[in-house]
Amino acid sequence: MSEVLAAAERAWDPADLVAAAASPHSAPRLRIRMGVGDRPLVGLGELVFAGDAVVQRLRDPVVEEVRLGRHPAPPAGTLVEAGVPLAGLRRPAPRFAAGGRTLHVTPGGVLRAVTARHTETVHAPAAGKVEALGPAGVTIRADAIGVGGVLAIGDPTFGRLVIAVRRPEDELPLPEINVGAAGAILVAGARIDVEALTRARAMGVRGVIVGGVVGRDLRSFAASEARQRASFHTSQSFALLVLDGFGKRPIPPLAWALLLAADGGDVGISSDPPMVLLDAATVAATAFADRVRVVADEALGRTGRVVEIVGRRRLPAGAMAMVARVALDGAGPGRSPEERLIPLADLERLEP
Amino acid sequence: MTAFPPVFFTVDHGTASTAAALIVSVGGRFRLTGSGAQPAGVPVEPLLTGLAAEVRALDAGLLAGVTSPPLEWRRIESATRTPPRAVVCGASSASASAAEAAVASSGWKIVGRVGPDRGQAGIGTQHCLDPDVELIVVAAGDPLGKGEREGLANLVNLVAAALDRRDDGVDVLLLGGAATSAAALPGERVVLGPAAATEPDAAPHPLLALLQTLAAAHRDRIGGTSGRPDGRRALIAATRSLAIRLDRRVELVDIGASAGLRVLADSFGLRGSMVWADAALVPPEVIDDDRSADQVLEWSTIHADQASLRDRVRNLALAPWRGVAGDGSRLRLAAARSALSRLDAAWHLPDEGDRPADYGADLLVASGGAFAVAPAPAVAMALLDTLRRPGSKALALDHARILGPLGGLDDEDERGRLLDDLYEDALVPLGSVIVATGLRAGRHLDALRLTTSDGATSQLELVPSAVQLVDLPPGVAATAELTTRDGAWLGVRARHFAVAVVGGLGGLLVDTREFPLRLPERPERRRDLLDAWQRPLWAGADL
Numbered sequence: 065m066s067e068v069l070a071a072a073e074r075a076w077d078p079a080d081l082v083a084a085a086a087s088p089h090s091a092p093r094l095r096i097r098m099g100v101g102d103r104p105l106v107g108l109g110e111l112v113f114a115g116d117a118v119v120q121r122l123r124d125p126v127v128e129e130v131r132l133g134r135h136p137a138p139p140a141g142t143l144v145e146a147g148v149p150l151a152g153l154r155r156p157a158p159r160f161a162a163g164g165r166t167l168h169v170t171p172g173g174v175l176r177a178v179t180a181r182h183t184e185t186v187h188a189p190a191a192g193k194v195e196a197l198g199p200a201g202v203t204i205r206a207d208a209i210g211v212g213g214v215l216a217i218g219d220p221t222f223g224r225l226v227i228a229v230r231r232p233e234d235e236l237p238l239p240e241i242n243v244g245a246a247g248a249i250l251v252a253g254a255r256i257d258v259e260a261l262t263r264a265r266a267m268g269v270r271g272v273i274v275g276g277v278v279g280r281d282l283r284s285f286a287a288s289e290a291r292q293r294a295s296f297h298t299s300q301s302f303a304l305l306v307l308d309g310f311g312k313r314p315i316p317p318l319a320w321a322l323l324l325a326a327d328g329g330d331v332g333i334s335s336d337p338p339m340v341l342l343d344a345a346t347v348a349a350t351a352f353a354d355r356v357r358v359v360a361d362e363a364l365g366r367t368g369r370v371v372e373i374v375g376r377r378r379l380p381a382g383a384m385a386m387v388a389r390v391a392l393d394g395a396g397p398g399r400s401p402e403e404r405l406i407p408l409a410d411l412e413r414l415e416p
Numbered sequence: 417m418t419a420f421p422p423v424f425f426t427v428d429h430g431t432a433s434t435a436a437a438l439i440v441s442v443g444g445r446f447r448l449t450g451s452g453a454q455p456a457g458v459p460v461e462p463l464l465t466g467l468a469a470e471v472r473a474l475d476a477g478l479l480a481g482v483t484s485p486p487l488e489w490r491r492i493e494s495a496t497r498t499p500p501r502a503v504v505c506g507a508s509s510a511s512a513s514a515a516e517a518a519v520a521s522s523g524w525k526i527v528g529r530v531g532p533d534r535g536q537a538g539i540g541t542q543h544c545l546d547p548d549v550e551l552i553v554v555a556a557g558d559p560l561g562k563g564e565r566e567g568l569a570n571l572v573n574l575v576a577a578a579l580d581r582r583d584d585g586v587d588v589l590l591l592g593g594a595a596t597s598a599a600a601l602p603g604e605r606v607v608l609g610p611a612a613a614t615e616p617d618a619a620p621h622p623l624l625a626l627l628q629t630l631a632a633a634h635r636d637r638i639g640g641t642s643g644r645p646d647g648r649r650a651l652i653a654a655t656r657s658l659a660i661r662l663d664r665r666v667e668l669v670d671i672g673a674s675a676g677l678r679v680l681a682d683s684f685g686l687r688g689s690m691v692w693a694d695a696a697l698v699p700p701e702v703i704d705d706d707r708s709a710d711q712v713l714e715w716s717t718i719h720a721d722q723a724s725l726r727d728r729v730r731n732l733a734l735a736p737w738r739g740v741a742g743d744g745s746r747l748r749l750a751a752a753r754s755a756l757s758r759l760d761a762a763w764h765l766p767d768e769g770d771r772p773a774d775y776g777a778d779l780l781v782a783s784g785g786a787f788a789v790a791p792a793p794a795v796a797m798a799l800l801d802t803l804r805r806p807g808s809k810a811l812a813l814d815h816a817r818i819l820g821p822l823g824g825l826d827d828e829d830e831r832g833r834l835l836d837d838l839y840e841d842a843l844v845p846l847g848s849v850i851v852a853t854g855l856r857a858g859r860h861l862d863a864l865r866l867t868t869s870d871g872a873t874s875q876l877e878l879v880p881s882a883v884q885l886v887d888l889p890p891g892v893a894a895t896a897e898l899t900t901r902d903g904a905w906l907g908v909r910a911r912h913f914a915v916a917v918v919g920g921l922g923g924l925l926v927d928t929r930e931f932p933l934r935l936p937e938r939p940e941r942r943r944d945l946l947d948a949w950q951r952p953l954w955a956g957a958d959l
Contacts, residue, residue, distance in 0.1 A: 072485040073469045080462035083455045100541045127537045140577030167541050168577035171569040178538040199545045199581040214734050215703065279730055280723045283706065309734055310727035360731075360739035375470075379741035382791035382954055386452065409455065409737045409789075 079370050081386065082356060084413045085318060090344075092210035095336040096186055096220060097201040101125050101164035101178035103143060105185075108197045112188045114222040114332055118202055122164055122180035123293065129174045130158040137169040141199060144177055187301060189220035189332030190341040208332070208341040211307070211319045213273075216338035217286060218303035221249070223270035225331045227323060229253035232275065232315035233365055236260060245269050249331055249340075251323050254365075255312040258284040261304065265289075271303045271333045273323070273340055275365075276313030303333040305340055314365035317357060317414055321348035352414035356390060360410040367414070368392035374405060385409060420446070420834070421490050423482050425464055426821035428647060429495035432456055432673030432697075432736040433785045435817035438467045439838065440478050446834060448841035449478060451816035453788055455737040461487055494820040496647035498674045499693040500550040500634045503528040503543040505575060507556035507568035507594065514612035515555030515591055521618060521762060522627035523648065523675065523691035524551060530574070532567030537574060544578035544586075550634050551587045552578075558592035558611035572597040587630055591623070617764040617773075618678070618688030628691075645824030648677050651783065652689045654823030655679040657831050658781075658839065667777035668819070669759060669803065671752050671786035673697050673736045676759045680777060688765050695759040697786045698733040698751050702726075714935070715753035715801075717947040718743050722939075740789040746954075749798050752786040756802035776807050776907065781843060783814035793953040796846040796922030800883070801949075806931055807907040808850040808896070808915040811922070812843035845890045847920030852898060852913075853931040854905040855880040862900040864926060866917075869893045876926070883949050884926045888919035896924065905931075922953060 098104065101122040106112055135153045143165055144150060149157035164179030188204060196203035226248040228236050236252040238260050246268030252260070256274045258281040264272055265288075285304070292299055307319050315323070325346050332341040357367045368390045377387040385407040394401035422441040427434065437451035450471045454463050468486035472479050482489075502524040506512020512529060520526055528543030530536055544552055552575055556568045575588065579602055590598055592611025609626045618624075628649070635646060651670055659666040659681035670677040676695025680687040701708040709726040718725060728747055732739070739747070765773035780799060787795045796811050819842065825831040855862055855878060862878040866886060876886055878898070888894060898904060898913040906913055917924055936942045 068483060068485050069468060069472055069479060072465055072487070073472075076462060076465040076469065080459070081454060081466060083458045100538055100545060125538060127534055129534065140580045167537050168573045170573060171566065176534070176537050178541070198547065198583070200542075200547050278723060279706070279709075279727050310730040311724065359735070360744065361741060379745070379789075381742050381745040382794065383740050383745040383789035385740045385789050407740050409740050 079354070079373075079413065081373065081408055082370065082388070082411045082413045084415070085316060085357065086212050088318070088322065089210040089212065089339065092206050092208070092334070092337070092339060092341070093195065094189065094192070094204045094206050094220070094334045094341075095201050096188075096204070097336060098199070099125060099178070100167065100199070101180065103165070104197055104202050106194050106197070106202060108194055110194045111191070112194060112204060113191045114188055114330060116188045117185045118188045118204070119186040120183050121186055122178065123182040123184055125164065125178045125180045127167070128160050128162065128164070128177050128179045130160060130177075132158060132169060132173050132175050137175065138166055140166060140168055142166045144179065146179075146181070186219050187222065189222050189334050206334075206341055208344050209322075209346060210334065210337075210339035210341050211322055213305045213307040213338040213340070214309055215306040216303055216333060216335040217282065218271070218289065218333075218335060219301040220332065220334050221271045221301040221303045222330060222332035223247050223249040225249050225251065225323065225326050225329055227251045227327045232317070232320040235312075238263060241267055241269065243267050249273065249333060251315070254314045256304075257281045258288070261285045262288060265302055268300070270301065271305065273305045273307065273315075273333070275306075275308045275315040276311050277304070277306050279310050303335060305333045305338055317350070317352060317355075317367060318348060321350040322346055325349055355414040356411045357414055358390070358392070358406060358410055359412050363392060363404065363406065366392045370411070371403065373408070377405065379407060420830075423479065424490040424492060425467070426816070426818040427460060427464075427491050427493045428817040428820040429493065429644065430456060430647065430672055430785050430817075431496055431498055433788065434458070434460055434463070435785075435788070436460060436463050436467060437816040437818050438464075438471055439818075440471070442478065446837040448816055448818065448838055450474075451818075453785070453817070464489075492821040492825065493644045494647040494650045494824040495642065495644040496672060496674065497635060499523050499525040499691070500631055501525050501527045501548055502551040502553055503530060503546075503549050504553045504555065505530040505540065505571045507532060507554075507564040507571060508561055510561065510614070511555040511557050511564065511592070511611070514614050514616060515553055517616040517762075518612040518623050519551075519553055519627060520694065521616065521690040521692060522624050523631045523693070524627065525693035530571065532570040540571075540574050541578050544575055545581060547582075547584055549586065551589060551630060553589045553591060554594040554597070555591040555612060556593035560593035560596075564593065568594055568597060572600050576601050587634070589626075589630065615764065617766045618680075618690040619766045620686055620689070647820040647824070648675070648691050650820045650823030651677055652679050652686065652823070654819040654831070654835070655781070656681040656686050657823070657828065657835055658819075659683055661832055661835050661839070662779070664778040665776060666779045666781065668781040668783060669756060669799070670782075670784040671695065671697055671755045671759075672784045676755050678759050678763055680765070688763075690759070690763060692759055692762055695755045695762070697736055697748070697755055698729060700733060702729050702733050712751050712754045714942065715750040715757075715946065716747060717750070717943055717950060718746055719943070736785065745790055748786065749790045749794055752790075753798050753802050755786065756798065760803055775805055777809050779810045779812060781812045781814055781819070782846075783817060783819055787813060791954060792844060792846050792921035793923070794950065796849070796920070796925060797883070797950055797953045799846070800849050800851075800925055800927055801933065804849075804851050804927060804931065804933065805907070806851050806853050806905050808848060808917060810848045810918050811846035811920065813846055814842060815844045816842060818842045845918060845920035847888060847922035847924055848917035849925045849927060850896060850898070850906070850915060850917070851927045851931065852878070852904040852906050853928065854903065854909070855900060855928045856902050858901075862898070862904070865897045865899070866924070867895050867897070878926065878928060880928050881930065882928055884928075885922075885952050886924040886926060888917065888924040890920050892919035893917070894919070894924075
């Protein structure tokens with residue numbers, strides 16, 4: 065019997081206990097959400113290209129009511145145009161002051177619709193095929209590879225990728241965001257603050273990709289975006305994609321390698337799911353066999369190699385957890401190679 | 417009854433982490449020989465093989481009779497998934513509130529509330545069209561309340577119009593008087609239920625059972641647990657079985673990454689149960705909402721600027737298994753405290769005839785990933801801080817998370833037999849707590865006299881408004897006698913009490929703080945006070 069167990073143990077690699085980093089998604093499904101009054105501008109099965117208009121969205125929608133009288137109720141979700149009598153009804157047919165979509169008829173015979181005087185357009189972040197079309201959104205199967213993030217704010221966008229920092233742990237200096245970056249999607253390193261985001265928006269940047277963001281900056285920027293949307297000024301789409309979490313967090317190595325490979329090419333940012341969309345032929349130039357990355361605490365972002373699984377150890381603050389001895393690289397200023405005991409939960413393998 | 421093999425694994429697949437344990441028959445009795453946990457999504461096989469290797473290294477004789485490799489050993493599994501989402505439409509605000517409480521306490525996450533007003537027609541339709549919404553609840557009083565008739569008709573038209581546009585099939589639950597409108601809705605997915613009680617409680621009742629059945633049916637439809645028994649329902653079953661086997665009132669709280677669970681059972685059966693999505697370790701709302709993050713931080717003892725701490729809470733929501741050392745452990749337990757306090761705020765039991773509801777329990781068991789990497793005494797203090805009621809009880813921790821898998825077994829006898837063998841190994845004794853309120857500071861000293869089962873005695877002077885730690889090792893039973901001059905409140909008021917207590921890793925905690933617990937409003941004072949209470953229980957930890 066011990067032979068059976070011993071054979072199983074020999075085939076066992078302790079490194080398998082370390083979670084693998086998320087792999088890039090091949091041909092990801094992208095969802096572009098629609099409000100109740102929005103209308104799709106594409107059909108089911110249609111091929112779209114990056115930048116194609118896919119959804120017409122109502123700005124500042126309101127609920128409007130008209131009395132139907134003796135007219136039959138139109139089907140729920142019927143499109144209405146501003147000032148145009150409802151299609152299919154005898155004259156004088158009711159009409160709404162602005163365009164949108166019908167909701168329902170109240171028991172008192174009042175037809176409700178959600179309408180808006182202004183609309184804006186949402187564009188496809190990547191080429192692909194419309195795979196699903198429903199009242200709540202459009203789903204596109206993208207002809208791209210998607211590198212997932214943890215959070216995206218803003219609308220889907222696309223543009224030329226510009227790596228604006230030298231290393232994944234760097235931060236983008238404010239003066240380096242200028243009009244030369246108009247139309248680009250900037251890779252901004254480990255963190256971006258609200259001033260840099262606002263400046264990027266003002267300079268015509270289409271999107272920003274970062275490793276981390278401070279929640280307070282995110283909140284300020286979201287408020288600024290809401291104010292901009294509330295104005296009558298129509299602005300181009302802009303998205304912020306956060307790849308790793310909150311605070312200052314270096315861009316994960318595999319994502320960094322893929323972004324480097326895609327530098328200068330056209331890429332997109334999807335907000336649902338949050339991901340950057342790269343050309344399907346993009347291949348990372350770096351191999352990460354047996355490499356791990358520290359994903360929490362003071363060694364956050366450092367990479368290295370598992371020397372051994374040490375076993376269960378008591379950690380600072382008293383918790384017990386499985387721990388590995390990791391040889392950390394010395395890359396970066398002030399960082400020399402060293403060995404540390406790190407909980408397995410705080411490590412991730414860079415290759416599956 | 418199925419005969420169990422001499423060696424098997426239990427595996428609890430949580431939404432954020434997976435826990436496994438190796439059970440081996442030793443001398444005709446099943447024993448827990450090893451356990452471990454890892455982030456969800458990592459293949460479980462290396463963990464299982466590693467457990468077998470650890471146990472063999474510890475005592476090769478334990479597995480001497482085994483002739484197959486570990487990955488062929490039987491696995492008893494359970495799995496939890498993220499709660500399904502529901503929208504609640506109320507013909508009146510009273511009906512909506514009652515329905516929300518019932519829906520929320522049965523394992524559904526409420527993502528939208530819709531009223532009959534014109535202003536909500538747009539957002540209400542948006543919620544009902546959302547393909548991620550799996551249940552639309554339309555609630556009204558039974559009989560229809562004043563003014564509900566028109567509101568109900570409006571809501572039913574709104575829902576019917578939305579359903580006309582959805583082609584993915586969504587369950588619609590009509591509660592109370594809303595059932596009169598069933599004919600206006602497409603029939604395939606319409607379910608009728610009783611009106612929700614104005615003050616809903618956690619006791620078993622038809623609406624709770626119906627909502628749980630709908631959640632289970634949805635889970636089966638999407639195959640969310642891959643055919644494994646649902647972990648939360650399994651924990652409810654395990655608690656009931658444990659109460660019967662021990663002939664005690666047993667309470668269980670489980671704080672997971674996607675929901676919290678609370679169960680109370682006694683030897684007669686289930687007294688109450690509640691699955692509460694908002695009692696998840698860190699609610700997803702913290703990502704967008706500073707106030708939600710601040711609610712978690714109200715229990716934190718970490719000194720740092722608020723913006724950084726909020727971001728740490730957000731990172732905990734994104735990856736609950738990370739950051740297990742140092743401040744990470746304390747932050748996780750602060751989040752667990754916050755979740756437990758939300759769970760406690762929503763926990764109501766019905767009165768028993770002319771007597772008020774009995775919230776007491778002899779044994780309180782903690783389970784779930786939230787407690788996985790915290791020192792046992794600190795877990796005891798977290799339970800005391802958040803679930804405290806005057807009286808005494810023993811505390812235990814389901815450290816290897818085996819109660820879920822065992823509760824998933826269909827056969828009550830089989831489950832009971834395994835629990836008989838395993839509960840001492842499975843439940844780490846955290847100790848006992850005595851919550852005695854109403855003590856007054858003064859010339860006359862109140863005292864606690866502890867007499868252990870081997871006759872040793874010790875005396876402690878009781879300090880009002882404090883938490884005192886008395887050393888009482890695991891396995892030691894004792895009688896605690898409280899003598900007060902002006903009396904104390906332990907569920908009843910008296911001057912002299914004698915209560916049975918058991919030892920544990922946290923010893924005996926004597927809590928004379930006021931009830932309910934009130935903490936200072938100012939963050940710094942609050943943090944310092946929490947730190948002062950908690951510090952002795954992180955003894956040996958490098959804080």
